[in-house]
Amino acid sequence: MNGSESMVHTLLNNDVSVCFANPGTSEMHFVSALDRLPQMRCVLGLFEGVVTGAADGYFRMAQKPAATLLHLGPGLGNGFANLHNARRARSGIVNIIGQHAHDHIAHDAPLTSDIEGIARPVSHWVRTCASSMTAPDDTAAAVQAASGPPARVASLILPADAAWGPSTAGGVQKLPQRPAPCPADTVIDAIAQLLRSKDHAPGSVALLLGGRAMRGLSTRLAGQIAARTGCKLLAETKNARSERGSGRVNIPQIPYPINGALETLKDIRLLVLVDAIKPVAFFAYPDKPRFLVHPDCRVETLATGDEDVETALAKLNDALGGVPSQVAYVSDGVSPAWSDGMPNSLDMGRALAALLPENAIVVDEAITTGRQLQSSAAAAKPHDWLEITGGSIGYGLPCATGAAVACPDRKVVAIIGDGSAMYTVQSLWTMAREGLDVTVVICANRKYQILSGELDAMGGPPASTNAQRMLSIGAPALDWVHLAQGHGVPATRVDTMAGFAKALENGLRSGGPNLIEVLL
Ligand SMILES: Cc1ncc(C[n+]2csc(CCOP(=O)(O)OP(=O)(O)O)c2C)c(N)n1
Numbered sequence: 183m184n185g186s187e188s189m190v191h192t193l194l195n196n197d198v199s200v201c202f203a204n205p206g207t208s209e210m211h212f213v214s215a216l217d218r219l220p221q222m223r224c225v226l227g228l229f230e231g232v233v234t235g236a237a238d239g240y241f242r243m244a245q246k247p248a249a250t251l252l253h254l255g256p257g258l259g260n261g262f263a264n265l266h267n268a269r270r271a272r273s274g275i276v277n278i279i280g281q282h283a284h285d286h287i288a289h290d291a292p293l294t295s296d297i298e299g300i301a302r303p304v305s306h307w308v309r310t311c312a313s314s315m316t317a318p319d320d321t322a323a324a325v326q327a328a329s330g331p332p333a334r335v336a337s338l339i340l341p342a343d344a345a346w347g348p349s350t351a352g353g354v355q356k357l358p359q360r361p362a363p364c365p366a367d368t369v370i371d372a373i374a375q376l377l378r379s380k381d382h383a384p385g386s387v388a389l390l391l392g393g394r395a396m397r398g399l400s401t402r403l404a405g406q407i408a409a410r411t412g413c414k415l416l417a418e419t420k421n422a423r424s425e426r427g428s429g430r431v432n433i434p435q436i437p438y439p440i441n442g443a444l445e446t447l448k449d450i451r452l453l454v455l456v457d458a459i460k461p462v463a464f465f466a467y468p469d470k471p472r473f474l475v476h477p478d479c480r481v482e483t484l485a486t487g488d489e490d491v492e493t494a495l496a497k498l499n500d501a502l503g504g505v506p507s508q509v510a511y512v513s514d515g516v517s518p519a520w521s522d523g524m525p526n527s528l529d530m531g532r533a534l535a536a537l538l539p540e541n542a543i544v545v546d547e548a549i550t551t552g553r554q555l556q557s558s559a560a561a562a563k564p565h566d567w568l569e570i571t572g573g574s575i576g577y578g579l580p581c582a583t584g585a586a587v588a589c590p591d592r593k594v595v596a597i598i599g600d601g602s603a604m605y606t607v608q609s610l611w612t613m614a615r616e617g618l619d620v621t622v623v624i625c626a627n628r629k630y631q632i633l634s635g636e637l638d639a640m641g642g643p644p645a646s647t648n649a650q651r652m653l654s655i656g657a658p659a660l661d662w663v664h665l666a667q668g669h670g671v672p673a674t675r676v677d678t679m680a681g682f683a684k685a686l687e688n689g690l691r692s693g694g695p696n697l698i699e700v701l702l
Pocket of ligand 1: 263547548549550551573574575598599600601602603627629630631632633
């Protein structure tokens with residue numbers, strides 16, 4: 183058995199059974215090993231941003247890492263932006279990155295680069311295999327680092343001689359899983375005391391939830407705490423995965439635009455973080471604060487992302503006397519009907535709320551069109567909502583691809599700005615090849631609308647030729663119907679709300695990939 187085979191056995195033994203890949207010559211021994219072990223599902227992405235974004239989407243839904251296979255430094259570099267988003271989503275990924283054989287690196291062949299240097303900013307764990315004999319243990323260490331808790335991006339660099347040289351048979355067997363630690367009881371008691379205190383004005387106390395606190399029992403426990411103490415609930419601006427919909431606790435998010443965020447937080451004087459960080463502005467502006475909370479706001483941490491968030495909330499709820507029969511922020515499932523006319527964010531959200539099937543997965547990279555989608559979606563049937571966590575656009579189509587691979591029995595709806603969709607448009611081909619049940623909605627406003635808004639908000643002179651040329655993508659107009667068809671995905675174009683609702687219904691019914699271009 184060679185190093186590659188031993189590595190693939192190790193991956194499979196440890197429940198890593200999907201490999202999103204874009205290989206090259208240095209990875210051919212690994213490709214050959216994958217070929218001999220068909221239990222590993224190999225999914226080709228035609229650009230590495232698709233590969234890494236799909237691994238992120240896969241982890242968000244499967245809650246276990248996939249592997250990626252990337253071609254040396256340039257392949258990893260192409261996948262960098264979505265590894266950045268994955269790191270911010272705290273997704274576990276095992277990157278296998280090809281490298282020249284040890285004795286070839288010094289010769290400076292064309293694809294030579296500092297792979298560890300490229301990997302480090304987007305990886306919590308980086309290692310280069312010393313030899314084919316260490317390769318299975320290196321792989322096991324990568325899987326352990328990626329699986330967590332807490333989940334991590336692990337990058338294992340595989341020199342070709344470590345891939346082709348002799349190794350141990352059967353790879354490393356299943357590794358034990360460590361539980362996440364719970365915060366100390368003293369921390370929980372101190373926060374319970376603060377939440378019980380009558381010193382705070384009504385409406386001035388909030389729990390801020392993020393990360394894993396947006397899923398499972400956590401949101402319900404937070405709803406019980408809110409009902410018991412009268413505190414507000416807020417969610418971070420962007421969340422890797424939030425469970426939302428009718429009958430669930432739907433937690434309003436801190437808005438993305440800085441003025442809306444400051445307004446939301448202006449009266450809060452005690453903020454308790456639950457797998458969240460102290461809210462910070464997405465960007466610095468000359469005349470705005472860097473942090474979004476009031477300077478007099480006390481910020482306390484109940485549990486970090488490295489801790490057992492759900493148990494921490496359960497203990498806090500017990501200490502406060504919250505009960506399952508009294509839960510705040512539960513959506514009653516009522517949403518106003520959408521009105522016909524030109525498509526717009528508000529009505530698209532309402533139509534989505536009406537048509538989304540139970541247990542659907544929504545991938546949201548709708549940028550400005552997305553701002554009003556979620557408020558209505560709280561009224562939809564229970565579903566998961568996935569967002570861009572690292573601000574690096576081009577995550578949505580790959581993330582939807584990975585989510586659909588992880589959850590073949592669930593409908594995926596990906597709502598993507600046309601500008602964002604162009605970064606990783608090749609995802610459509612993977613969706614078609616794999617027959618993934620994804621309905622892609624392209625919000626075709628034919629501009630970088632969010633950036634036009636930022637330029638206007640600066641208050642300078644109106645955009646002239648150069649700024650317009652950098653912020654408009656309408657000439658030539660992208661033809662999404664033909665782009666999709668060219669990637670093997672059936673598509674339609676709509677310019678009315680009635681057309682959108684009909685196309686969405688048809689797309690969801692189709693059972694395969696389909697695309698709706700919505701002219702805005
Ligand atoms: C990798 C990366 N490059 C550039 C940007 C800057 N950027 C943010 S939003 C955006 C345009 C988004 O356009 P679109 O998806 O059409 O949404 P719209 O703003 O029109 O709603 C750009 C270029 C970014 N966030 N990430």
